[in-house]
Amino acid sequence: MVARRRAICIGIDEYEGEARLDLCVADATEVADYLRQPEYGFDVELLANQEANLPNIRRALLSVMNEELEFFLLYFSGHGMVTELDAFLVTIDYQPLAEGVSLADLARYTEKISRNTKHCLTILDCCHSGAGQFGQSRQLVTPEEIDRGIPARTESRSLLAACRPEQVAIEDSRYGHGLFTYMLLEGLSGDAADPHGNITVGGLSDFIDRNLEAMGAEQIAVMKGDSAGRVILGQGFSPIAVDNLPEYEKKRIIAQGKQFLEDYTSQLTNHPEDWRNHGHRTASQLLPPTLRWFERQRREHKDLRVDAEFSQLYAAVTNRVKQLAEIDLGTDVEEGVVTRRIGGGGFGTVYEVQRANGERLAYKVYHPTEYGDSEKKSLFSRGYKAMQQLDHPRVIKVKKYTEAPIGFFMEYVDGPNFRDLPNIIEGPVEVLQFLLLTAETIAHAHSRPVIHRDIKPENILAVYRADDNTWIPYLTDFDLAWFDQATQVTKQAWGNISYSAPEQMANPRSAAAHSAQVDTYAFAQLAFYAVTGSDPVPVGRADNSRLLQEKLNSWPVGAAARKFVDWYDRCSQSRPYDRYANFRSAMDELADVEAMIRRANSTTVTPRVALNEIAFALSGFGAAGKIDVSGGAFHSTSGRTSIALTASNVQPSTHGDKFDLEARLSLDRITIEGNASNERKRARINNRIDEVVRSMEGVRRKPGNQGTFETFISISSVECGYAGIQRARLSLSHVIEAIERT
Known part of the structure; x- marks a missing residue:
């Protein structure tokens, strides 16, 4: 069994008066987001603003103390304070003589946590320039007090603080974070990875130091503790080489790159008509392996990025990818022939493509002028991956992704924006x-x-x-x-x-x-x-x-x-x-x-009209006007849930009729991922439904036993008017959402 990783991230902006800060919650929240990612694998408790009071912080630390962990990390961004008695991390419920978590107490917590935890790391960004004072006799905490209050005696206990004792940490709104935390986040994103794709505590500290110095920042991060044993904080990143390649190895790689480029070029035609008919398609199939090889070499060998000869070869490859993004009408691309330019936006140009069978597709091609913007290229790829996860009939469906040119094919929708x-x-x-x-x-x-x-x-x-x-x-x-x-x-x-x-x-x-x-x-x-x-x-x-x-x-x-x-x-x-x-x-x-x-023309309606209004809310125009009091079937807007509505026990009332509504909801396919049996998946869906209907008056779930999944939702005394329709619509839409949630 793999021991857990736990983290507590604390960020406080909402101090009173002039002591208020601006970016600390953003600091803590984003650090927490990174630590939750698979590369780090931390279970994170985030305490922000009003949640970051002294009792909550103590409770969180005490809960960690009783666990056997592989790694524990504490991050704090907020005010620090020094009094005559001690240095404190100031909590949101600050009062004179009850300032917050003292560093002496934090040291005791860390000491006890480390008995059952292999690695402990404390990261403190609590020295902010221009921050308000809490009183004339008090000052902001510095790493000097941190150094005294939190001894780091072994390689498994380390401290990373924002600056040296004589300095203050810089908070700069241009970065959206304190400067120290901004560099911390850059490192956590993978930029501090070593040649093995790991981010170590020592490597992260070195990365922050180097980048603060490169920016000319007047602060130096403080690292205390021995991480010579390579305390691995995260793993699975793209390796970044530190040592330079031997000259003979560099020459071998460059020679291989030249050969790849020559092999690619020799198989292409320069005749315009041949290029449109088959040349572009051939190039799109041949170039990606060469491009991937060059990008891997640059990723794994840092010194190749600054080598003039290799950089020239890499530029030649990327220029060929850019050329493929300039597509003429009539060009034969991987999925068909380009018939027209549909439009364009900030990330790419969209073309209409017609397959041999007459089917039309849209092909979105990344702008060739933006190939140097690595973040924008990453966002373009991420957009494709996001659309892959969605299967709604009115979300455009994506198909094949292409590397040369960078782009993807998707469903063609014939209509204006x-x-x-x-x-x-x-x-x-x-x-x-x-x-x-x-x-x-x-x-x-x-x-x-x-x-x-x-x-x-x-x-x-x-x-x-x-x-x-x-x-x-x-x-x-x-x-x-x-x-x-x-x-x-x-x-x-x-x-x-x-x-x-x-x-x-x-x-x-x-x-x-x-x-x-x-x-x-x-x-x-x-x-x-x-x-x-x-x-x-x-x-x-x-x-x-x-x-x-x-x-x-x-x-x-x-x-x-x-x-x-x-x-x-x-x-x-x-x-x-x-x-x-x-x-x-x-x-x-x-x-x-x-x-x-x-409802402007009528405050009350017939049960049939009420049923059709409810059906419209659940299915859109597809079900409009098709439902009778005796029943009617349709699908939810996603197309995944089959719905049948029936009205019974119609009762006259001075404010319009009332009736009991029953909805049969069923699925042909359960999309919950995992290896559980259908029976367990059905139980999971029913538990979700029960959570939803528990707070709804007059709404009950009854089990069904037909098909892959079936359940019945009954709603008593539905009024034939606006309020009743809204009540039924809200109840059933929330149940359907619970059913369709993956």
Whole structure:
């Protein structure tokens, strides 16, 4: 059995008054995100702001003390303080004579933890320039006090602090972190890896020192403790060689590179017609192995990166890849013939490709002018991987990825993007239904969990359905997406400034910039565009609200218009935690607005109309008008869950009829991963459903026994009106989400 790795990450910004800090929670959150990744494998407890009080920190340390661990790591970013009695890491519940965790106490905790733990590492970034004082007789803690308070006596106990005693640590908003933690994160991302692909404690310290010095920073990180035994913090990264290659080995590699390049060039044709007919396809198949060989050599041998002759060969290879990205119409590529240029964006150009059987595909090719931007190339590849994880019928499906040129084939959708539609979709109900169908695709992505991070009109395609005069949205372009398996956070601010959340632009490396809240913000701006036909002002929330109110004067229901403005204001709050708790909650509130408008002509409806309204909410236009009181079957919007609704026990009431609703929900295929039996997977799904319905009044689950998975949800006394429809819609949509969650 492999011993566990545990980490406690603490970040505090919300000190009172002038003592408030800005970047410490971002520091701790992102360190925690890295430590959770498979390369490190830590179970992380994050304590931020109000959670980082003295009792919680003590509880967390005591819980670690009783475990047998392979590695324990403590990270702290916040204020430090020195009093006449001791040095302290200042907690959020600071009071005079109860300042926080003393370094003497921390030393005792570390001593006891190390009895059952092979390696202990303490990382402290608590000396901030310009930070407020807590009193005239107090000063910020320095590594001198840390050095006295936390002795590191063995190789298994190490301390890494932000600066030397006579210095202060620098907090720079350009990096979104304290400078020490910024360099720490660069190292954790893999840049501090050794020739074996490992990140050691000593190697991480050396990396931080080198880079602080290279930046000219007036601070030097302090490392105390003996890590000569190669204490491995993370592993599985791309190896980075330290020793220079022997001259004969360098010559051998360069000669081999020349031969690869000559072999590739000799098999190509220069005739334009031959190039379009088969040359481009041949080059796309021959070049990737050569490219991968060159990139491996550069990754594994650092001195080759600065060798002029090898660099010239590598540039020649990458130039050939760039040439393949310049595609003429009529060119035969791997999946067919390029018939037209569809459009382009910040990451690539999209072409229409026709296969021999007549099937059309879209081919997105990375911009050849951006090949030198390694982060942007990585994001492009990550967008493809994000789309691979999604199987919603209205999320564009990706197919084959190509290395030369960098690009991928995907499903072709014949329709304009939403930028061209506001003057076509005008009615408030139609606009809201289009937005709700878009929101459902975003919610599906979040359930995987994939955060899109670039919701804007250009990334919503629309297909016109003539039989019911309806535009259906498709979600595409996941170049900025973030998901659990992604191994590197975005370092630069990407996205459209009118649609990107403030935290995404101001602090792109932060965990907040990679959370679902950025999609909530962007979706609200998309809704603004849908209603007004113009882009929102990036920093003018009040101006946006005023324009919304002017446009909404034509809505038939004033209460719905007011509710929409309130919804927009909440979704577009500057601080993520002031928005809705999750995207599903924001989506539910918008559905409430849409339902208010549709019920304007009648406060009560027949049971049949009520059933059809519920079916529309669960399936979109596919089920509209098809459900009778005696029953009707359709599928959820994802197409994965089969739904049958039945109304019974209809009871007249002074406020309209009431009825009991039963929904049969079934799956043809269970998509939960793992080797468990179907019986155990069914039990897992039923447990999820029980968790959801437990808090819902009048809602019960009854087991089914047909097919792969079947269950029945009964809802008693559903009112034939707006409130009853919303109650049933919310109950069943949350149950379906629990069923379809992987």
